[in-house]
Amino acid sequence: MSGRTHLGMPSFPDASRTSTRNTTLRANLGHATRTIRGKRDRAVAELADWDRLRAAGAAVKDRTLRHLDHYLEQLEERVTAAGGRVHWAPDAAAARRIVTDLVRATGEREVLKVKSMATQEIGLNTALRQAGIAAYETDLAELIVQLGDDLPSHILVPAIHRNRAEIREIFTTRMGDWGRPAPEGLGDDPAELAEAARRHLREKFLRARVAVSGANFMVAETGTLVVVESEGNGRMCLTLPETLISVVGIEKVVPTWQDLEIYLQLLPRSSTAERMNPYTSTWTGTTDGDGPREFHLVLLDNGRTDTLADTVGRQVLRCIRCSACLNVCPVYERAGGHAYGSPYPGPIGAVLTPQLRGTGTALDASLPFASSLCGACYDVCPVAIDIPEVLVHLRERVVEGGPATVRGTRTTIRPAAGHAAERAAMRAATWLLDHPGALRSGQRLAARTRRLHPRRLPGPGAAWTATRDLPRVPAESFRDWWRRNRPEEGTDR
């Protein structure tokens, strides 16, 4: 199944040109992001101390990142003491190999999966398939994506680009290839579709011997892993099989048990706009008579230490993958998640992907330009990642080159080959300015731009500002100027 990968994707402007023409996608996304935005604002407004929680959430992550070696060693020791085994994976290939070998050692030919960005990032399902092991996604949205031979397009709601009629079609035609078929005469009511998924997956849960998960948090002090979810598929995978393998990015560690009081408040409200998500599971190693007998933790680097080496970009590793930044991003709302060409779409993808993978491809070099710098993503981010700041920083790196760490070695990146980067940037900017909706928050844009005080204009204007300071031009004027000087009339949408 899903032989598709995010690699080999066209650059952001090319991909977004296609997706903005897709009216179903735009309508689904517009509705979805508006709904989540409204709910989130209410959930956050309930807590008088939100800003203080947010500051503490950022500070704890900063402490962890500045002493990551210490916390990783502590985590390893505690997990091991509690009966788990810890494996270290410097890159995606190593992680795939470790997981494949662990599954092979159990003698099983199928594994259940809990939705996990880390396993998507390393392309685990494809690797398992090549090793003759079937991997079944159990999150409803991931199931829709997997059965549709599709790619996820949102962190939290991976099938957000599909409407109920499409989902019904996917279930009717594909479920039978993978186990229990969809019932005769399946309708497209969400409750009916969810019921079909429940029946389809239940057989798999009851016979499963091996499961693969990620984790939202790992507590160094206690060796505890935490998975936050809604459906109960996570609980099924974490407790019914005999062997559990968790693949987790090294940045997911937090120092203490008490720190969870911050993140268990920040995450659900930012993510699903709930006071608390329906289920949270925590486990520390293995427990006799309850849950898996074997627990393996695979600690994944895969570009995270390179990101850590960049003192501006490092803050991106605070991310708790809540997806709030996607739901407020005018560019994401138009372009959809697939245009970002990685499991991490939206604003977080635009700053994380080019750091994890480098900026060597046209796609990755174009990602820092996939933003209007309106700053809405920074405002909602529960761990206060200054995404616009990192975007500007990465634009400079693409256009001008500079020091960077690649696979653990410090190097100097050369400016993107030829004029490729500038062309990509110019096209991204053209696209943005063609879609005034994407720039709707005019004042915000102006305010943000002033706040950032860029010394040089990144992207299209780099050559011009290379020799002079950027005057304090209000953003609106720049846009008007751009419109007047463009050959053809821009059209919204």
Place this chain on the structure above:
Amino acid sequence: MSAREEILGRVRRALADVPAAEKPGDVPVVRDYLRVHDELTPGQAARLLAENLAEYRAVVHRTDTAGIPGRVAASLAARGSRRVVVPAGLPEEWLSAAGPEVERVPDAPDLGPRELDAVDTVVTGCAVAVAETGTLVLDAGPAQGSRRITLVPDHHICVVRAPDQVVCSVGQALERLDPARPLTWISGPSATSDIELSRVEGVHGPRLLEVVLATDR
């Protein structure tokens, strides 16, 4: 070089800007957020818990300790439950009003998922409940059993003793819990919003969560 040494070495090189003498505790973390969001009396906390649970589509019954058996029996009858999973340490009287036609299935290590799939209801207590978020926390201790028994059956009846087991905030709950035990935090029944963001209850976990909130004093 092992993969472990490779990663830790990369981390240390990446952190060359961090002064060698700096200890983790030197990085300031200001915890001026609120321990609880409202100072609640025990009665208010129980009420808030009930409200928040109900908002997430759990069915909440208020009673006192003496009312637990009758309430549990009524819920089993309303659901037509014939087979009930019973965790070790569940107070016997909780099921005392359920008739002999209701079969009690003890939680045991050899109780597999398929057997569990064939029962109607599970009755448990909890370790602590969080009023502000409408959350029940189970820690696999007495009256709670293994994690799978509250997962596979379609109907979960959870008895919460107020005020002893009710705290206001997430922080207060964490303080009471032992991280070495496997924990399950439950806020309402299983739910999904994956299809056009319409909320649907009951995907894989129990579709019906009934909470018997027993308050004395």
